[in-house]
Amino acid sequence: MSESRQTTRNVSSRLESMSTVRYIAIDPERLDRMRDRGADEYGNPWTLRVANGGEPLRCCLRRAEPDERIALICYTPWTQPSPWMEAGPVFVHFERCAGYETPHLYPAAFLDHDSVMNTFDHTGARAYQHITFVRPAEDHEAVIRALMAEAEVAYLHVRSAEALCFTFEVQPAA
Numbered sequence: 001m002s003e004s005r006q007t008t009r010n011v012s013s014r015l016e017s018m019s020t021v022r023y024i025a026i027d028p029e030r031l032d033r034m035r036d037r038g039a040d041e042y043g044n045p046w047t048l049r050v051a052n053g054g055e056p057l058r059c060c061l062r063r064a065e066p067d068e069r070i071a072l073i074c075y076t077p078w079t080q081p082s083p084w085m086e087a088g089p090v091f092v093h094f095e096r097c098a099g100y101e102t103p104h105l106y107p108a109a110f111l112d113h114d115s116v117m118n119t120f121d122h123t124g125a126r127a128y129q130h131i132t133f134v135r136p137a138e139d140h141e142a143v144i145r146a147l148m149a150e151a152e153v154a155y156l157h158v159r160s161a162e163a164l165c166f167t168f169e170v171q172p173a174a
């Protein structure tokens with residue numbers, strides 16, 4: 001275990017009992033506007049697909065069951081212009097779903113996932129020195145808590161380390 005990882009563990013165990021962060025799925029009202037319009041924010045038609053099963057759904061932060069009604073859209077988590085803005089493909093439910101109902105918990109469906117914690121500072125710039133890759137066997141929540149405890153880190157985006165697609169956002173608890 002590296003010295004920096006040791007520090008990470010100590011910081012995270014101190015914070016373990018506190019719900020310090022929120023795990024955020026795509027805003028359901030923003031998705032409803034796309035459904036009403038019949039297209040995502042980049043003009044791709046809102047098209048019904050039948051899930052194979054296992055597709056990562058960014059509206060409720062779980063994996064699709066076989067035959068669920070889903071859509072593949074282009075999405076950006078940014079709501080203001082930013083040079084760091086990126087948009088890319090995400091699966092969501094075709095119709096409105098219940099959303100993510102346990103925002104104080106790391107979404108269980110993504111704990112077994114190779115992930116990138118893409119960190120941003122308080123100006124909205126990417127905090128390059130804190131970007132962290134997490135393997136399935138590692139404690140994803142502990143890594144998140146340690147990163148969010150860094151003074152420089154304001155929020156972060158979790159991405160798939162395999163596909164590099166955006167998965168969900170992590171913000172400090174209000």
Ligand SMILES: [Zn+2]
Binds near residue numbers: 057098
């Ligand atoms: Zn959903």
